[in-house]
Amino acid sequence: xxxxxxxxxxxxxxxxxxxxxxxxxxxxxxxxxxxxxxxxxxxxxxxxxxxxxxxxxxxxxxxxxxxxxxxxxxxxxxxxxxxxxxxxxxxxxxxxxxxxxxxxxxxxxx
Amino acid sequence: xxxxxxxxxxxxxxxxxxxxxxxxxxxxxxxxxxxxxxxxxxxxxxxxxxxxxxxxxxxxxxxxxxxxxxxxxxxxxxxxxxxxxxxxxxxxxxxxxxxxxxxxxxxxxxxxxxxxxxxxxxx
Numbered sequence: 001x002x003x004x005x006x007x008x009x010x011x012x013x014x015x016x017x018x019x020x021x022x023x024x025x026x027x028x029x030x031x032x033x034x035x036x037x038x039x040x041x042x043x044x045x046x047x048x049x050x051x052x053x054x055x056x057x058x059x060x061x062x063x064x065x066x067x068x069x070x071x072x073x074x075x076x077x078x079x080x081x082x083x084x085x086x087x088x089x090x091x092x093x094x095x096x097x098x099x100x101x102x103x104x105x106x107x108x109x110x
Numbered sequence: 111x112x113x114x115x116x117x118x119x120x121x122x123x124x125x126x127x128x129x130x131x132x133x134x135x136x137x138x139x140x141x142x143x144x145x146x147x148x149x150x151x152x153x154x155x156x157x158x159x160x161x162x163x164x165x166x167x168x169x170x171x172x173x174x175x176x177x178x179x180x181x182x183x184x185x186x187x188x189x190x191x192x193x194x195x196x197x198x199x200x201x202x203x204x205x206x207x208x209x210x211x212x213x214x215x216x217x218x219x220x221x222x223x224x225x226x227x228x229x230x231x232x233x
Contacts, residue, residue, distance in 0.1 A: 002154060033217035037155075044205055044223040045155065051216035088155055092217050098171045099145065099157035099218070 003028060004089055006102035013110050016079050020105045022072040022089030028100055032092045034072040036065055039086045039104075048087075049074065081109050112136040114144075114206050114224035121230045122196050129192040130227050132206030139187035140164040143209040145220060146180065146191045148202040156202075160209065161189055196231045203228050 005023040012018040022034065034052050037045035047056055049065035052072065064075040072089055089102040117131040132144065146158040159170035161180040168180045179192045189206060203226040210221025 033219075035216075035219040037220070044226055045207075045220070046223070047210070047219060047221050050210070050219035050221070054216070056210075056221060090155070090157075090219075096172070097169070099160075101155040101157065104154045 002103040003093055003096070003100040004091070004102035006087075006089060006105045008103070009106045009108065011108040011110055012079050014079050014081060017075065017077045018079060018107065019076075020074045020087050020089075020107070022074070022102050024070050024072075024091065024100075026070060027095040028070075028091050028093040029067065029072055030070040031094060034065065034067055034089055034091045036063075036072075036074045037088045037090065038083075039088065041085070045088065076107070079109050083107060084109050112208065112222045114208060114222055116204075116206060116224035116227045119228040119230075121232065124197055124231060124233055126196050126231075127192060127194045128196060128229055129190055130204055130206075130229070131188050131190050132224055133186065133188045134208070135187065137208075139184065141212060143218075144180075144182075144189045145207045145209060146178075147205045147207055147220070149205070149226075150199070150202040153202075158191070158204075163187075163189065193229075196229075198231050201229065201231045 036049040039045045052067045053065040062077045086104045088104050093100045113135045115133045145160045161168045163182045181190045205226045206224045207220035208222040211218045
């Protein structure tokens with residue numbers, strides 16, 4: 001049971017836009033920055049978004065992050081087959097004094 | 111370029127210990143904290159703890175306290191994670207990851223990851 005809640009799966013057609021939600025509480029998302037990671041099959045996770053909405057260099061602007069209250073959202077536009085992966089949100093939890101992750105969302109590009 | 115090079119796969123029996131390594135290259139070792147994160151087969155990411163290579167200060171997830179030890183060797187820019195009293199549920203891929211938030215402005219995030227070390231615990 002993950003501290004942060006993500007939908008198990010989402011899907012969309014190539015070229016379309018998809019959003020992935022990440023729900024938490026005031027002890028985590030509500031008072032801390034959120035980061036997002038992409039994990040392609042058989043590989044290590046890769047940083048997509050940090051500080052709620054900041055993209056590291058090299059990450060295309062097709063990827064965006066936002067936050068409102070105790071929920072965060074990852075948006076991906078212009079979907080490509082290469083975007084098929086698992087996506088994880090993460091943040092710090094003040095009550096647990098630990099980094100926490102969502103359970104992950106599997107993106108399928110139909 | 112920044113790289114985190116992890117040690118090879120391990121197979122251990124229940125009750126044994128495992129010590130994994132993570133060698134950092136391409137940046138100033140003492141400037142960035144290192145996290146350990148594990149992923150059981152078909153499961154999500156689980157944070158284990160963090161080490162400050164500069165002062166050897168560590169913080170462990172409550173779940174692993176008493177069973178995990180993170181250390182570092184500044185001479186080789188290597189971080190180690192030892193997990194004791196292994197059980198089958200410890201079977202996972204163990205990742206080290208650098209915390210890219212050098213100034214603490216964004217609450218921490220993992221900007222570089224090692225390739226992971228598979229650990230299998232089986233009798």
